[in-house]
Amino acid sequence: MAHIAYRDALGQAMSEEMRRDDKIFLMGEEVGFYQGAFKVSRGMLEEFGPMRVIDTPITEAGFTGVGIGAAMVGLRPIIEMMTFNFSILAMDQIINNAAKIRSMSGGQFTVPLVVRGPGGSAARLAAQHSQSLESLYCHIAGLKVIAPSVPKDAKGLLKSAIRDENPVICFEAQALYGTMGEVPEGEYTIPIGVADVKREGKDVTLIAWSKMLLMCLRTAEELAKQGIDAEVVDPRTLRPLDMETILNSVRKTNRVVIVEEAWPYAGVSAEIADRITHEALDILDAPVERVTGVDAPIPYAKNLEQAALPSPEKIIHAVKKVMYLE
């Protein structure tokens, strides 16, 4: 298996799909000549030309709207947001058009559109450039939302997103682009809506996605040294959510900690916690704990930024709480 970076796994997914289907094109700020602000579209302009790898002006609402229109008449656009912080400018297009046209046209139109790009905090990018906005999109009926955490999942899920007949939002954590991982040779896809148990364990279930998944795997090793055997579940897809895999894990451990980088209020972890409580109340030995970012804009200062985000220490504390160890 090839050992490649997360950014290259995404690039492979797009290039392979564009070779397969000439209706697919990529559009966004600096995706062509500059080869992507985060170098995800490296080599694509050269291979597919300026008709299919299109540099746009700084007009998120505009090019997202163009993408939706193109999708309605039979093309399959991939819209790259330079960061998801800028997607806020295109939310009217995404929420009012992309998510609803299929329903409002009685199925006469579909919108096979992918909106992808980096999100989350990186290193001192301050409040406006460090946001995790998954829950905003998860809230919207009509959208699918994926958040792969490792290169293999990134490639397989993005391919499924491109082939989907409905709009899919793909969150790529900015801090993950350089992370490496095994990616299978040859053609493969990972279905949307299927979670993955990334580490087996029996004492407590940790649920996390994207960058937080990697933090949970590291923390699970630390917990193992303290005699606590944590299972780590990666939902991979935030909407739709694979509750079956999550519940199977909870049946084993009876205790749950959900880790989310975003703010706590009305977050994705709140949704997952509610579903677990509703569907698995009788097998819980403790209230579901959530470890999230603090409920404030992310500060610029390094020490304050760290303090505002989830950390292994906070996760260990929550694990001990659900196990009644402290």
Added chain:
Amino acid sequence: MANRVVMPKLTDTMEEGVLLKWYKQEGEKVESGDPIAEVETDKAVMDLEAFASGTLKKILVPEGYVVPSGDLIALIAREDENIDEVLSHESKPRMRKKELKGAPPEREKPPGPQAEVSPQEEAGVRAPAPKEAPRKEAPRPAAPPRAEGEEIKASPLARKMAQERGIDLRTIKGSGPGGRITQRDIEEAAVPEAQAAAAPAAPAGQARPQTAAPEGEEVELSMIRKAIAKRMVQSKAPVPHFYVTSEIDMGRILSFRDEMEKSPDGVKLTLSELFLKAVALTLQKFPSYRSIYQGDRVRIVKSIDVGLAVGIPDGVITAVIRDCDHKTLAQISGEVRDKVKRAREKGLKPEEYTGAIFSVSNLGMFDVESFSAIITPPETGVLAIGSILQKPIANDGKIEVGRTVKVTLSTDHRVADGVQAANFLKELKQIIQNPLYLAL
């Protein structure tokens, strides 16, 4: 980096373990997977394996000490690594010497410099801060009486477990936040109020009343004895037992056994082995005796796994024969012999002594006419077998000397009733008195 070695939790019921022996000494090299120590759990003696390679840098618990599961007992690190920093961040193991516990102060060693030495110092651990007794060791205070209708805080899992085991939540004191009853509290809920209240710990430093205990020596219970004490109380209190006894003519089955032994591929069968098979065949016809009581429903178990009580020096353990009804007598016999032997050496694995759906207990070899056995939850019944006695038996109007056995079936009245118990024994009797069924 230093790797922690902790007292493992090898079974669900294990709360603490005895460090019997260190195979490796401080300074010795260890490989991941090497057995480094021998520990005694509540059911067995097992090897503790190293999970990391390196040098056994520090042993924190000397041989013969009892430590709660999860506490640090040693550190494995690189040979040249300084572990002082690591140790300073670790809690000291909550250990105590195995032999004596709770002896009245006046009979302890006379106070003197030696008596001040804590186990930590004996073990060569620096900065031995006297550690308070582990929480689990303190006798559980009786739950305060709760008013009828008063809200009980319990986790949903604890509620479900209590219902399955027929435990009244009002009798349990919760250890969670705000007194919430948790899974662990239910598992530990064996000691009922009366028993816990009868043995309060004398607060440290407080003079013990002269009349408190008669002269004598206090010896700590072995791990298995403690487990039995807990389990049996768990059974007798919530499970309403009743007992039905029947006498079985053993003439034909004893001849059958002799013939089996004499046959060319002969096997020597014990009565326990014959009864195991007969009970397994009977259980096929009585689903309620292979049921697990779960409050408002029972789970009828498919696989007929029958347990045989095996007396071992400091207690009793159940060796489980899986799918007993589908095994031949020779298979059962071979398995019983192997498991009984290993049970006596405390060598049974957890899956070999748990999960039976019905048990057999035979005291026939100890010259008892009959006895009643206590059910091991969550089983519904247990069959107690007495000795073979010579008796006058009326046969075709003539009196002759025959051999009979009295068997007593203990039944959980929540699941089955007297008529079912009587029919169960009738079926069993039919099989024992017509032993060819056993050869099927």
